[in-house]
Amino acid sequence: MTNNTASAAGAGAQLAVRYLLMQGGNKIGVYVLADDLCADPRLRDLTLHSIIELLGTQHADKLEVELPRVNRVALIRASSRPGIDVDYLSGEVNAGQASIDYSRSCANLLAGVAPFAIERGLVAISGDVTPVRIFMEGTGHVAVVQVPTCGAAVQYAEAPTSDAPHSVTALFIQFLQLAGSTCGALFPTGNAVDVIDGVAATCIDNGAPMVILRAKDVGCTGLETPQALSTNEVLRDRLEHIRMHAGLAMRLSEQDRKTLPRVCLLAASARGSPIVTRTFTANKWHPGISILGAATVAAACVLKGTIAVGRADLEDGDRRPIAIEYATGTYTIYISVQGGQIGDCGIARTVRWLFNGEVLVPIDQPAQRASTRTP
Known part of the structure; x- marks a missing residue:
């Protein structure tokens, strides 16, 4: 965990977690740097529960569109794997359950991983289009996302779609070697029929x-x-x-x-x-x-x-x-x-940047309601 401890008036030590609330395809999730969270899985999940609970009630009135319940998180870190830029772990937060389900990788939220990695300095812009190679920890898949970065910045252009009716980035996601990724073979029974x-x-x-x-x-x-x-x-x-x-x-x-x-x-x-x-x-x-x-x-x-x-x-x-x-x-x-x-499979998706902020979570009681501030 990085040293991101903060103090607030009338409160003890708190963990400051930066986040982006983004819409990837037709899903909305909270994107955070994995290294900003506690290394202990239990405390990490309690912190994420606290963040989700807060954001689900705080941001709906600040956005111009109706915000459905947010229950997905994307944890991103710089990768040490050869040929990979970032590792991505997606989780689903279920009400009433302390643990978070990390068993599947959300391919919709995947669309926001590459812009997030660029915005947080994990990947350097490399021209008008910046490719970002992502390892999906939940499934072991590898995806290459092409991000429009003309003008040395991620381009959030006005391009209304059914997924995101306001400001979006249009991306192309290429999945590599999907065949047999769970069962070990494209046709696991050995037969096409x-x-x-x-x-x-x-x-x-x-x-x-x-x-x-x-x-x-x-x-x-x-x-x-x-x-x-x-x-x-x-x-x-x-x-x-x-x-x-x-x-x-x-x-x-x-x-x-x-x-x-x-x-x-x-x-x-x-x-x-x-x-x-x-x-x-x-x-x-x-x-x-x-x-x-x-x-x-x-x-x-x-x-x-x-x-x-x-x-x-x-x-x-x-x-x-x-x-x-x-x-x-x-x-x-x-x-x-x-x-x-x-060979390969790909899909064009959209990403919408909804909110950028920082959540303060009490370190001694990570499960209690957090306070928030917006840069």
Whole structure:
């Protein structure tokens, strides 16, 4: 931990933690330097809980847009790994739980890691576009983020998008070597198609373990809302049965099988996109799909032999965008195929700088409510 102890009137010693509140893609999170926090994991998590509790109530009235509950944190530090600029650990803060879930890396918050690293002096600007190589500690993935830095500064231009309607930076994120990152192989069962409970399925891991089914094979159109699907208990039980069997076949650990793999139904879109998805896991339907889940679906759509073959025409050596539609939006995944295997995957995301400040947390009672000051 760096020496960032401060005193406040009428209070004892306090830990001063600088932060940026940023919107990465469609997620809002608190970005902090890992070295500004206590090295002890328990005290670190208590401090982060205190920060999240404070920021969730203090900043909503100061912003021009409605601020949803903030429950995600991004811890960033300069990396000692060869060829890597910064290490990134993302966590989800759950109310009522002392610990923070660091088991997954949020690919939306990833978009803000590179601008944060530049703003905090961890990475030097290297021209009109500055590449930042990031190691995602939660998953072991490596991403390269291209940050626009014309004029020797991160460019926060006016470019309204559905993700961020006001001041944003448009970035391109390139994911390296996603195939088999959790299961050890792109097709963990050794097959492009398996039959589980009488249903043809593609079990695939291109950043996120997924079981991909044709919606029509389980009696759906694939265009139903998650709310409508949630009322179908027979379908829920059948998909959970398929999911559990697929998890064993994909050699996922008992802990991972609580939420993985996710089941994804594919269908033709009624809104112009070639691929529409509905995602299910652990007895729940989700309105969206993760970025790495979308990258996994895109891989199934461009590789030969899967149940999704033909939904996107991609020749060997090509790289092109694949639109993956979900219930509330669309991701566009840029994907390449080399020698019949997935090359790289990328996505354009936006970053919005919402708030820059400093939180003072009492060192002797890190869990109690903090006070804040803004530079």
